[in-house]
Amino acid sequence: MVELILRTVRDDDDFRAFNAALYSVFLEEPQDDETELSRKITDFDRMFGFHDGNRWVATAGDYRKQVNLPGDAQVPVAAVTAVTVSPAHRRRGLLTRMMRHQLDGIRDRGTEALAMLFASETAIYGRFGYGSASQNVVLSGQVRDLGFRPEVELGDGSVSETDAETLLSVGPAIYDRAIAGLPGRMNRPAAWWNYQIHDNDERRKDSGRIRFALHHEADGTPSGYAVYRPKSDWAATGPNGTLHIGEVRATNPRAYARMWRFLLEIDLIRSIKYDGAAIDEPLRYLVADQRALQCEVVDGIFVRLVEVDRALALRRYGAPVDIVVGVHDEFCPWNTGSFRLRGDLDGAACERTTAPADLTMSARDLGAVYLGGTSVAQLVAAGLVDEHTPGSAHRAAAAFGWPVAPAIPDHF
Ligand SMILES: CC(C)(COP(=O)(O)OP(=O)(O)OC[C@H]1O[C@@H](n2cnc3c(N)ncnc32)[C@H](O)[C@@H]1OP(=O)(O)O)[C@@H](O)C(=O)NCCC(=O)NCCS
Incomplete structure (x- = not known):
């Protein structure tokens, strides 16, 4: 077995090879002009993957972007892109290892409290804590x-x-x-x-x-x-x-x-x-x-809260809310726990608490409701969110909801 090295993209030539590898997995041919345009929106140190010494066999990365949250804030987001594993290396856990590396890296970097991506296939990213948060x-x-x-x-x-x-x-x-x-x-x-x-x-x-x-x-x-x-x-x-x-x-x-x-x-x-x-x-x-x-x-977009407490405090809430949300997060266990969330249209605060949870949900479902495009009450109805305090699902749904639906026009 050839040893695979996990590393970032080094220079222009390396980026061209990286780009060619990812186009190939997407069953397309890279065009020189498209590669040049991509290079200009790319930070090489955010593009990484597995290299076998001759070529890239798996790729992933993120763009430095800012996203509007419910409220007036535009905040940094890791816009995840370029995720591929070559047909010869699929289903051996390379994607899982890249997701691990990426989410740990985003957390260590500390710039972004959340990551977002568009999925080629809906079933891929839920296991990594990404929830479907808007509609295309x-x-x-x-x-x-x-x-x-x-x-x-x-x-x-x-x-x-x-x-x-x-x-x-x-x-x-x-x-x-x-x-x-x-x-x-x-x-x-x-x-x-x-x-x-x-x-x-x-x-x-x-x-x-x-x-x-x-x-x-x-x-x-x-x-x-x-x-x-x-x-x-x-x-x-x-x-x-x-x-x-x-x-x-x-x-x-x-x-x-x-x-x-x-x-x-x-x-x-x-x-x-x-x-x-x-x-x-x-x-x-x-x-x-x-x-x-x-x-x-x-x-549409999938949202992953990398730091739950920071992310929840960044957005505003459509109705005043004071609830304790229990979160379970297997892939990013630092998020597991209970969080007291207080917020309204003007501000929000979120801190860890030992108080009993009003609602319990997975990080994936918290990602789904984060932009206001999925109803907490309907996730309770689907059996995905547990309501411990009667009425808290409707209160949370009103708070997390927003008058304008989330939409992400620029694909990446
Ligand atoms: C999607 C892709 C990156 C998966 O890579 P991989 O290295 O095979 O994934 P892993 O081996 O880490 O799989 C982890 C788990 O996800 C599951 N999984 C992977 N791809 C999946 C898919 N397309 N649909 C459903 N489940 C999938 C695996 O079965 C595995 O499940 P398990 O832990 O229960 O066994 C790869 O198949 C690929 O490059 N596809 C074509 C390009 C693409 O669609 N990229 C995504 C762009 S958004």
Whole structure:
């Protein structure tokens, strides 16, 4: 047996090899431009895996990101990525060892109280204490069926197509304002913007060339943008194009509505598809025929509280709460214990206690409720959370719940 070394990525060449290994497990080919874009969002010392002396046989890592929590805080999060084990080495415990190494490392680093990831397959990460915390939503529909509610105000701004350079000059400020206070959304530094709006043949394959539009207020202030890819198609009966929406962001409701109006009226487009919408995306309420806007829902982000007490104190709570939560955490046993949580819309405190627990749950289920997208009461109903003090499940559900659903538009 060849000895496997657990180590971090060392330099550019090593990163290329690391990237090639992970693309191979994902059954894809790495493109030079994609590798270069990835390199710019990557800290080599956060990318690691098992190397057999010739090549990477397992990979993992995390990006340095900031995430909005319920409340106004944007806090550091380890955005876990690049998790692969080569087909020849699978099911020998390498993933488990990488998860151990990574979660211990995040704890030692002390910068992030939580980690998040998107799972290729839902069943992989629960055993490591990651809970499904948001929903990934695909909205689609025939544009002629959707319509707009007649009372929707469009304001007196205007929309025009624009280029990548212009979008990059005004888009980030609009994005930052548009996502403020919305849970789950992450910061997007310049290198992430470049990654996000890059275009190449592979990205165009299913959905056409990337395009951009900007909304300006009547006084010329940019206040909204859209990123989209029109895919031309023709049926025997005429045009049958599909508009693939990347994102629509605006700093006010009129700009948001006018941008959607623009997109839904592009000539020769018959249907839209919006991957990465929020479950409560305002578009769902704007359209005249809600049923015509189909909504496909699957699991979204998975959350892992690395330090339970710190993480619980970082967010705000939708209703005043004072409860004792018992936590069991087999993979990160330092979290096992009881925590007194007090919080409301203005602040929160969490400390260990010997008082009896009102509710007991796993770290995984605590991760699931953390962003406000999963109800504590429904986890009790599912038999996953134990309620010891009658009424505490509903009180906790009201406190952990949030008026806006968590959504994470940027995949990583
Ligand atoms: C998912 C993957 C990383 C697992 O690696 P691995 O080294 O085989 O995992 P381990 O041997 O440490 O498995 C640990 C446990 O998880 C289970 N497990 C692993 N992958 C699983 C999967 N896809 N679905 C369900 N269970 C899985 C194993 O059966 C094992 O369970 P056990 O402890 O009860 O025996 C690997 O199969 C892979 O690279 N898949 C393709 C790429 C991918 O999907 N990566 C994840 C990106 S988010």
